[in-house]
Structures are given as structure tokens and as C-alpha cells.
Amino acid sequence: MRRETILNVGIPGLLLAIGLLAYALDETYIITLATRAAILALAGVGLNIALGLGGLVSLGHAAFFGIGGYAMGILAFHAQTYMPLWGVIGGTTSMPIIWLVAVIASGLAALVIGALSLRTSGVYFIMITLAFGQMLFYFAISWPAYGGEDGVSIYMRNNFPGLNTLVPLNFFLICFAVLAVVLIFAGRLGKSPFGLALQATRQNVARVEAVGLAPYKLRLMAFVLSGAITGLAGALFADLNRFVSPSMLSWQMSGEIMVLVILGGIARLSGPVAGAMVFIALEYVLEDLSHYWHIYLGAILLLVVLFARGGLVGLIAGREVAHD
Amino acid sequence: MSAALLAEQLLNGLQFGVMLFLMAAGLTLIFGVMGLINLAHGSLYMIGAFAAAGMAALTGSFLLALAAALMAAAIVGAIVEMVVIRRLYDRDHLDQVLATFALILIFSEGTRFLFGSLPLYLDTPDLLSGPTTLFGGLEYSKYRLFIIAVGLAVGGGLFWLIARTRLGIQIRAGKADREMIAALGVDIRRLYTLVFALGAALAGLAGAMIGAIQSVEVGMGEPVLILAFVVIVIGGIGSIKGAFVGALLVGMTDTLGRVLLPQAFGLFMDASSATTVGASLASMSIYILMAGILLFRPSGLFGGQA
Numbered sequence: 001m002r003r004e005t006i007l008n009v010g011i012p013g014l015l016l017a018i019g020l021l022a023y024a025l026d027e028t029y030i031i032t033l034a035t036r037a038a039i040l041a042l043a044g045v046g047l048n049i050a051l052g053l054g055g056l057v058s059l060g061h062a063a064f065f066g067i068g069g070y071a072m073g074i075l076a077f078h079a080q081t082y083m084p085l086w087g088v089i090g091g092t093t094s095m096p097i098i099w100l101v102a103v104i105a106s107g108l109a110a111l112v113i114g115a116l117s118l119r120t121s122g123v124y125f126i127m128i129t130l131a132f133g134q135m136l137f138y139f140a141i142s143w144p145a146y147g148g149e150d151g152v153s154i155y156m157r158n159n160f161p162g163l164n165t166l167v168p169l170n171f172f173l174i175c176f177a178v179l180a181v182v183l184i185f186a187g188r189l190g191k192s193p194f195g196l197a198l199q200a201t202r203q204n205v206a207r208v209e210a211v212g213l214a215p216y217k218l219r220l221m222a223f224v225l226s227g228a229i230t231g232l233a234g235a236l237f238a239d240l241n242r243f244v245s246p247s248m249l250s251w252q253m254s255g256e257i258m259v260l261v262i263l264g265g266i267a268r269l270s271g272p273v274a275g276a277m278v279f280i281a282l283e284y285v286l287e288d289l290s291h292y293w294h295i296y297l298g299a300i301l302l303l304v305v306l307f308a309r310g311g312l313v314g315l316i317a318g319r320e321v322a323h324d
Numbered sequence: 325m326s327a328a329l330l331a332e333q334l335l336n337g338l339q340f341g342v343m344l345f346l347m348a349a350g351l352t353l354i355f356g357v358m359g360l361i362n363l364a365h366g367s368l369y370m371i372g373a374f375a376a377a378g379m380a381a382l383t384g385s386f387l388l389a390l391a392a393a394l395m396a397a398a399i400v401g402a403i404v405e406m407v408v409i410r411r412l413y414d415r416d417h418l419d420q421v422l423a424t425f426a427l428i429l430i431f432s433e434g435t436r437f438l439f440g441s442l443p444l445y446l447d448t449p450d451l452l453s454g455p456t457t458l459f460g461g462l463e464y465s466k467y468r469l470f471i472i473a474v475g476l477a478v479g480g481g482l483f484w485l486i487a488r489t490r491l492g493i494q495i496r497a498g499k500a501d502r503e504m505i506a507a508l509g510v511d512i513r514r515l516y517t518l519v520f521a522l523g524a525a526l527a528g529l530a531g532a533m534i535g536a537i538q539s540v541e542v543g544m545g546e547p548v549l550i551l552a553f554v555v556i557v558i559g560g561i562g563s564i565k566g567a568f569v570g571a572l573l574v575g576m577t578d579t580l581g582r583v584l585l586p587q588a589f590g591l592f593m594d595a596s597s598a599t600t601v602g603a604s605l606a607s608m609s610i611y612i613l614m615a616g617i618l619l620f621r622p623s624g625l626f627g628g629q630a
Contacts, residue, residue: 131553
């Protein structure tokens with residue numbers, strides 16, 4: 001096996017092991033941290049499809065993360081208040097249904113935002129995705145039905161058939177299982193004809209057009225997939241906190257998701273997982289060390305960008321990987 | 325709605341637009357000349373505001389406060405350019421985004437460390453406090469008029485600088501072909517540092533002037549930064565003229581939208597839902613404007629080919 005393949009199994013395996021070990025040691029807080037890492041990793045895997053495979057630098061993925069979060073918040077809010085949405089649709093507390101809604105809603109949002117943003121490229125694309133993210137952020141703040149700036153709190157974590165989700169380990173395992181399924185999907189996607197064509201649009205648009213493929217369509221499909229996966233992560237994240245607020249839509253959130261992809265290593269399958277684990281660990285360690293831990297995070301990020309361009313996985317697995 | 329109220333809102337829109345222009349001009353200049361996308365531009369705005377608040381608290385002089393803001397932002401800008409930004413010119417946009425995002429984290433937390441989390445307040449000078457009477461008996465804040473005047477003066481100065489001076493010629497040449505002007509003996513590294521410091525100073529000035537209207541706090545720069553992005557996307561990246569037109573468009577749309585939209589919806593809705601829908605739509609109006617303009621001109625109003 002190549003080192004990269006070992007890492008692709010080993011890094012998620014390490015996350016699973018941390019969760020299980022924390023359970024064995026009865027460290028509930030660590031399980032929660034591991035759950036957070038799994039969810040942020042999922043968001044990162046989503047972003048990585050656009051960013052890593054497609055080379056689309058989206059600084060607005062918090063939009064999809066937040067839409068997923070609000071999908072969960074709104075459905076659970078209507079379920080707990082017994083007020084049907086628009087008088088017809090009852091809320092739900094069933095996770096699979098919430099996930100489905102979150103994926104569809106964020107996928108549709110990605111379709112609209114992507115269709116507009118992908119008309120441009122380069123630095124325009126970065127700024128426009130950022131601006132659309134801000135648009136949804138301000139909309140969520142000024143729309144009072146779901147708490148406006150204060151967000152929506154959910155009393156109980158939502159249900160999953162056959163499992164008690166209030167047990168931290170169970171919820172961790174659910175999140176990890178979703179992450180694992182999406183990782184396998186993303187791994188296969190990267191090697192599928194679609195994934196290869198998408199990577200080709202990143203490397204040389206003219207050649208992609210010359211062989212008769214449409215870069216705009218490929219990119220839009222990647223953007224929708226990417227947004228939908230990030231939206232799924234958002235639904236889980238909101239469920240973890242039992243709370244959703246406009247901060248999930250903020251541009252800092254977009255930045256953090258991007259940072260953890262880069263920390264781990266861009267366009268590496270397990271990069272976001274490594275990045276999320278390191279990010280959470282840094283947060284945990286540095287926050288203890290200093291109130292102002294963002295300074296250190298900023299310094300580390302700066303060093304990684306300036307000097308370690310392949311990220312963590314790149315450092316371990318070597319820089320260039322054409323095939324697995 | 326009375327004509328006086330409308331005139332007041334138009335002036336507010338102009339003031340907001342002028343402030344956005346100060347931010348957007350620096351961003352678009354830096355992008356146009358060095359090809360760099362700088363997320364940390366909002367931090368320089370914040371640094372200007374904090375420097376002004378600090379100096380005002382120390383000396384009580386508003387003029388000194390403005391000078392301190394300009395100096396602090398320009399100096400920090402020059403240092404950051406020499407230490408970090410310089411290494412990013414030949415990197416792709418992703419690296420630039422990440423590195424400047426890291427700078428935001430460092431600047432924001434550093435400022436929090438130095439000044440604490442509580443907002444500071446910067447008073448308007450006595451001379452500019454209170455309203456003045458304009459044509460037709462319209463009462464309007466002296467300070468906001470001052471911002472408009474300073475903004476327009478700086479804008480005019482910037483156009484003059486770019487169009488008429490030797491430095492301006494070098495900047496325009498740097499946009500067109502950086503190897504060539506280096507070959508002609510212009511010290512390109514010094515030119516880049518200068519342009520970056522100039523952009524930083526403009527941002528610092530904007531931060532200091534707005535600091536007297538709003539509170540001076542950590543994180544004040546980023547919302548303005550994102551609006552400035554919208555401005556230069558609308559105007560066309562790299563174009564100062566585009567930044568000016570875009571800034572006024574965004575300033576007017578945002579200000580008038582917040583006033584007019586709730587009233588417009590009030591015509592056919594009950595008052596409370598009109599306020600809600602109007603306010604929500606108003607908060608999105610500039611982004612809708614941007615999307616609309618991009619549909620027809622993907623590289624902005626005054627941009628070249630994207």
C-alpha cells in the first residue's frame with residue numbers, strides 16, 4: 001500500500017480510536033470533541049470536492065453549512081412546538097429525514113449560488129461566494145421567525161432509528177459512520193470519470209473543452225455536491241449543539257472550514273479529517289494555554305501556507321500524488 | 325415620505341459610499357498592481373480606528389487622532405507587506421486568502437490582547453458636532469458632511485496621483501507589465517510596499533472616521549471588507565473609477581433600501597410584516613444588485629475580461 005492509502009484508512013481510524021478510547025475512559029468531553037472533529041471533517045470533505053478536485057476557491061461554504069443547520073433547526077422547531085410549517089408540513093425529529101432535507105436544501109442553494117458565481121473565475125469567484133455567504137448571514141439575522149440573531153434552540157437531540165442519540169458515544173458513531181460513507185464516496189468520486197474530468201478542468205480548461213466536455217457543467221455539479229455534503233455536516237453540527245444561529249453562516253465559519261482543509265492537505269482524501277482533528281486539538285490545547293489562542297492558530301496557519309504547502313498529509317505522504 | 329427625509333437619506337448613502345470607496349480603492353489598487361487578494365484589509369481599517377481612539381484618549385485632539393490612524397495603518401501595512409505579503413505575490417489566490425485570513429486572526433486577537441474586548445468610543449470634535457443647515461433649510465450632521473468632503477477630496481487626490489504623477493505612472497505601468505518596469509530601473513519591491521502602505525493608510529483613515537460614528541471594536545473591519553469586495557466586484561477589479569462608481573451604488577442601494585423597502589411593502593402589507601420583509605430584503609439588496617450586474621457583466625462595470 002502507498003503511504004497515502006495507509007493514511008486514508010489510518011487517519012479516520014485514529015479518530016474512531018480516540019472516540020472509543022474516550023468512551024472506555026469515560027471522558028465524555030473528549031467524545032464530544034471527537035464528534036465535533038468528525039462533523040467538521042465532513043464539512044471539509046464537502047468543501048474539498050470543490051476546492052481540492054475542482055480548484056474552486058469558495059469562501060462561502062458557511063452558507064451551505066448554515067442551511068443544513070437551519071434545516072435541522074426549523075424542522076425540529078416545528079416538531080417541538082407542534083406548529084406545522086406553512087400550516088401543512090409537520091416538523092420532524094428523525095435524523096434521516098432531516099439529513100435528506102438538509103442535503104436537498106443546501107444542494108439547491110449551491111445550484112443557485114454556483115450557477116451565478118461560476119460565470120466568473122479566479123479572484124471574482126472568491127469574492128462572490130463570500131458575498132453570497134454574507135447575504136444569507138444577514139438574511140438569517142434580519143428574519144425574526146427563527147430567532148433572528150439569537151438562533152433556534154432545540155430541547156432534545158433528534159432521533160435515529162434504533163439508537164439513543166443522547167448517549168454521546170452513539171451520536172459520535174452516527175457522525176463517524178456518515179463521515180466514513182462520505183469519505184468512501186469522495187474517494188470513488190475522485191477516480192470516477194467525472195472526478196478525473198473535474199480535476200482536468202482545474203489543470204487545463206482549454207484541453208477539457210477540446211475533448212468536448214463542458215467545464216461549467218462539471219464545476220457546477222462539483223459545487224452542488226460539495227455544498228450538499230457541507231450542508232449535511234451543518235445538520236449534524238446543529239444537532240450536536242442542539243442549537244443553530246447565524247454564526248454558522250458567518251464568513252469566519254467559511255474560513256475555518258477552508259483552514260482545516262488546508263491544514264490537513266488540499267485535495268487529499270483524508271486531509272480534512274487530519275485537519276479537523278488538528279484544528280480541534282489546537283483549539284483544546286491552546287484555549288487552555290491562552291485566551292488569545294487565535295493568535296497561535298493564525299501563526300501556525302501562516303507558517304503552513306508559507307512553508308508547508310501540502311499540509312499535514314502532504315508532509316507525511318510526500319508532495320505529488322497523481323494516482324493512488 | 326418627505327423630500328427632506330429623502331435628501332437626508334441620499335446624503336447618508338453618499339457618506340456610506342464615500343467610506344466604502346476609501347476601503348475599496350486600496351483593495352482594488354493592491355489587486356490591480358500586485359495581483360493580491362487581501363482579506364486583512366479590514367484589519368487595517370480596525371487598526372486605524374484603534375490608533376485614532378488611542379490617540380484621541382491621549383491628547384484629546386481629533387486631528388492628531390486622524391494623523392495617528394493614517395500613520396499606524398500605513399506603518400503596519402508596510403511592515404506586513406515586507407514580512408508576509410511580499411512572499412505571496414507569485415502564489416495562487418488560495419494561498420493569499422489563507423495567509424491573509426491568518427493575518428486577520430493575528431491582528432484581531434492581538435488587538436483584543438492590547439485593548440481588551442470592550443468597545444472604545446471616539447468623540448467627534450466640537451467643531452464638527454451637531455447639525456448644520458444646508459440649502460433649503462435641510463438639517464444635516466456636520467460630521468457626516470466632513471466625511472463626505474474628506475472622502476471626495478481623497479478620491480480626487482487619488483485620481484490625480486494615478487493620472488498625473490510619476491508614482492502614478494509607475495503604478496499604472498506596474499499593472500500592465502511588472503517585468504518591464506523592473507527592467508526600466510524602477511525599484512519594484514519599494515513600489516509594491518508603497519502601494520500597499522497607501523492602500524492601508526486609506527483603510528486606516530476610513531476606520532478612524534467611521535470610528536467616531538460607530539464604536540471602535542475588534543471585528544469591525546470584516547463586514548466593511550466584505551462590502552468593499554462587493555464594491556470592487558461590481559466596479560471591476562483593478563479599476564479605481566469602478567471602485568468609485570461601485571461604492572456609491574452600494575452605499576445608496578443599502579441606505580435607501582433600508583428606508584424605502586419597508587415603506588414600499590407597507591403599501592400592500594400590514595405594517596409589521598412589511599417591516600420584517602422589507603428589512604430582510606434590504607439586508608440582501610446589495611448582494612442582489614451584485615448578482616444582477618454580474619449576470620450582464622461578469623467582470624464588473626469597468627473591468628476588463630475576467
